[in-house]
Amino acid sequence: MILHLHLVRHGQTYFNRYNRLQGWSNSPLTQSGYEDAHKAGRTLKDVAFAAAFCSDTTRAEITAHTILEENTAQKEQPRLVRDMHFREQFYGYFEGQDMAAAWWAAGAPHGAGSYNAIVERFGLAATKDFLKEADPFHDAESDEEYWDRIEKGFSIIANHPQLHEDAHVLVISHGNTLLSIMHRFAPDGYDLSERPLNGSVTQLDFDTSQDIDDAVSIVSYNQ
Template identity: 65%
Template sequence: MLLHIFAVRHGQTYFNRYNRLQGWSNSPLTEQGLKDAERAGHKLKGVDFQAAYCSDTTRAQVTAERILSMNQASDPKPPLQTAMNFREQFYGYFEGQDMGMTWWAAGAPHGAKTYNDIVDKFGLAATRDFLKDADPFHDAESDQEYWQRVEEGFALIAGNTDLHDGGKVLLVWHGNSLLSLMHRFAGSAYDLSERPANGSVTSFDFDTQAAFAQAITLTSYNQ
């Protein structure tokens, strides 16, 4: 069964505005964030969704509810299903801290001073593993822990008996999660130097019967 996923990054929050890490912590949408959600709603108002998912964070739920309220093609509109599996990665001790200072703390012991520097020298997986090492409590998710949780989330979608081949699914997700998906499945086909914008849409096909490592085919990014 092949599903068409429309993944939206939630609207801008105050932590986004203040350049602070926001994984499992949560801050409200700004006025701009509500406009981001409306912009995504306009883009997707003509898509006939058979299912809708988001993380169980308020910022994702508010964005998803705004998108569904504007949708004109789904009849009936699917109920919004929330799951912690679709949360952003957990930053542990560094939740809510300044992003620049955090990535310096994670990368400096390895000769990398920024997030992009870590990615360029060691790959995106290292950003999670280095941060877990730098966390004095080691609560931040490792790359393996993160992907295990996310894969369980996609298993929830695959197990939805209301979905059929060719079905369209709304997924309101998070910036680093979308960027991680792109790095894992898109290769060099897209310019990943720019993070997905708040309210942007990334589309991909999800083969529910394939092993997860081969299940995702990207069709657009950061639209």
Template identity: 70%
Template sequence: MLLHIHAVRHGQTYFNRYNRLQGWTNAPLTEDGLDDADRAGRKLAGVPFRAAYCSDTTRAQETARRILSANLTPDRPELVSDMHFREQFYGYFEGQDMSLAWWAAGAPHGAKTYNEIVERFGLGATRDFLKEADPFSDAESDAEYWERIEGGFALIAGDGRLADGDHVLLISHGNTLLSLMHRFAGKGYDLSVRPANGSVTVFDMDTDLPFERALTVVSYNQ
């Protein structure tokens, strides 16, 4: 079956505002972040969602609740929170200033910024380099990250409530949405621009295909 997945980046948090890495840690939504969620809710108010998923972080849950409460269609689905949809885990670098963390990851390889790592080595290297730099080795490697994310999409594909053509709400995270775009988007998307808080990215998901071919990008960062 083909599912239409409306992936929303959660509203702005205080860690977003302070430019700090935020993976599995939680920071509350700012007032702007609540507005981000409400704006996304208005944008998606007429979409008849048959299922709704988010990570088990409070920033994703609060964003999801505000979007679903604004939905004007007759049947609002029950929200499913699951750890498979969490943002990348940054391990020792959770909560640290982003520029300093990416310098620590990239400098041993001659790259001083996140964008430079991506340009020279690919997006997967940002995860592997950060794990190398983590003194506890807790940060997710690229392989560990994708194994978990693929598990989340398997949950959606196996949802018995869904039928061909249904719409699914997914509250996601900035780096995860960017990672999905790098993996599945064709040409014509400016991936130097991170998805904004409260923005909507739409994927069509063919549940009959293996994950590496399952997603087609419909729109990005709207």
């Protein structure tokens, strides 16, 4: 069964505005964040969604409801499924901290003092593993822990009883999660130094009959 997933990064929050790691913590949408959600809703208003999913954070839920309210493709919208498996990466001790300071703490012991430097020298997985190592409580998700949770999110979508061949699915996602998906599944040719914008749409085709590494095809990024 092929599903067409429309992944939308939630609207801007105050932590986004202040350049702080957000993860599992939650700050309110800014006025621009509400506008981001409405813009995404207008972009997707003609798509008939068979199902809709988001993380159990208010920033994701408000974005999802706004998009569904803008939708004109069908009279009755699907019930929104909220689940922790769609959350952003968990940053543990570094939740809410300034991003530059947090990534310096993670990368400096390895000779890479920023997020981009870690990615360039060690790969994206190292950003998660180095942050967990730097976390004095080691609560931050490792790369393995992160993907175990995210893959369960894909399984939740695959097993949704209302879905059928060629169904369109709305998923409200998060910045680092979208980057992680792109780094894992995107072919060459995408500029992944460009972070997904708040309210942007990334489209995937998801083949539920395949193992996860063969199941995801990127259609578009950060539109």
